[in-house]
Amino acid sequence: MKIALLGYGRMGKTIEQIALQRGHEIVLKVDEHSKSYDIKVADIAIDFSIPSIAFNNITNCLNNNVPVVSGTTGWLDKYKDATELCKEKNGGFIYASNFSLGVNIFFELNEYLAKMMNNLNQYKISMEEIHHTKKLDAPSGTAITLAEGIINHTNKKNWVLDVTNKDSEIPIVAKRIADVPGTHSVEYKSEIDSIDIKHTAFTRDGFAQGAVFAAEWLFGKEGVFTMKDVLGLK
């Protein structure tokens, strides 16, 4: 496929390597310094840019009939608008807060555990995410997806950054430590024990492999999809 990389930073460059290994061609690399470009030269676009530009990137693709895979986090207040435009244009769109196979298995495990822990009021829940110091958003998109997975299966109502006294809220601590690709954990703690689940990314390769796989899967399809569709987890 002819791939446009919208965002050519840490993720864009890792995706480029994996896409080339899999026989794809990179026809556009767009960063902050790029001049105007014609997205129609690409068969598909992969957006790993910044929160303030992701929605523009996605709408530009959909308006030009180019299917788009987006992994940029921190722009989801406009997700519904993006899905509506995709349907209106009969386009193809996948967003995931995390494209790695391991994290998508972790999402399933998290929901399964949340169902079991519901109503066990002796356990207090908390979450932690650790990322590199260049990350623009907090909490991470992955942490938000994990919190939403818990909210869907328990009496928790929302998540908050840092600490909370309210039983209905899930506290998420976001730590920034140099060079950490992404670590997420969920803890249920009582007076006598704790249950912890944790995913640790050693490199960005898992995110990039998942994004290229999602692009290959999306090519030729019409609709709004998630990694559950791509990985057959529905």
Ligand SMILES: NC(=O)C1=CN([C@@H]2O[C@H](COP(=O)(O)OP(=O)(O)OC[C@H]3O[C@@H](n4cnc5c(N)ncnc54)[C@H](OP(=O)(O)O)[C@@H]3O)[C@@H](O)[C@H]2O)C=CC1
């Ligand atoms: N869903 C997932 O699996 C994953 C998601 N992410 C998310 O992906 C995003 C990118 O992460 P990462 O690659 O580490 O970030 P980087 O900061 O390394 O890359 C961001 C890229 O966006 C470019 N950019 C900045 N401003 C503009 C603009 N106005 N127009 C076009 N491009 C622009 C930057 O250009 P320049 O270099 O010139 O500044 C850079 O190339 C983040 O939101 C992150 O949270 C990250 C990993 C996995």
Ligand SMILES: O=C(O)C1=N[C@H](C(=O)O)C[C@H](O)C1
């Ligand atoms: O910014 C990052 O680096 C990452 N962002 C994603 C997120 O916000 O969840 C995914 C991954 O954890 C790396």
